[in-house]
Amino acid sequence: NAYLTRCQSVLQQGKPHNDVLLYWPVSDLWMSGGKREMRFSVHHSDWIEKTACGEVGRWLMRQGHPFDFVSDVQIGKTRCENGQLITEGGSIYRTILVPAAGFMKIETARRLIELAGSGATIVIWKNLPQSVPGWHQHAEREQELKTLLDGLNFVDGSATVGKGRILLGDELSVLMSQ
Secondary structure (H helix, E strand, O other): OHHHHHHHHHHHHOOOOOOEEEEOOHHHHHOOOOOOOOOOOOOOOHHHHOOHHHHHHHHHHHHOOOEEEEOHHHHHOOEEEOOEEEOOOOOEEOEEEEEOOOEOOHHHHHHHHHHHHOOOEEEEEOOOOOEOOOOOOHHHHHHHHHHHHHOOOOEOOEEEEOOEEEEEEOOHHHHHHO
16 A cells, blocks of 8 residues: 555646547537436446547557547646646646537637637647537527537638647547647
């Protein structure tokens, strides 16, 4: 136990050196329908492996791009300074990668655009989100998302936003090289 305590102490003091924050669009799972409770278990990991997020994660690992997953709440607490993304815990990243999210909270979409405006590079694989999760005031929130995303002017897969940019495309290798 003493050895484990020392190891944990050292690990908790360290900072990751990963370049990419991989957004996990959990709303896509919640909005996928079904009649049963969805459980996230390590023994049956289809909930991540059989999604666009899992596909991107496997590709990043094969290509040698270290990454950490990031949630809606964590994105809301992330800031951008000098083109670098800094999480609430002080870890530094180069980009947030959004993998083919069908649903996204308005707050998350707005925050990604704000981060780009502050100098961040946001990478979106395949498509912009099409809708918002949940049914409360769904039509109004969906229209707000559409208006927000329609304000992005993509030219050859890149939209300049303030000091940063948002990249959109189908080829991960091209997006990551940019």
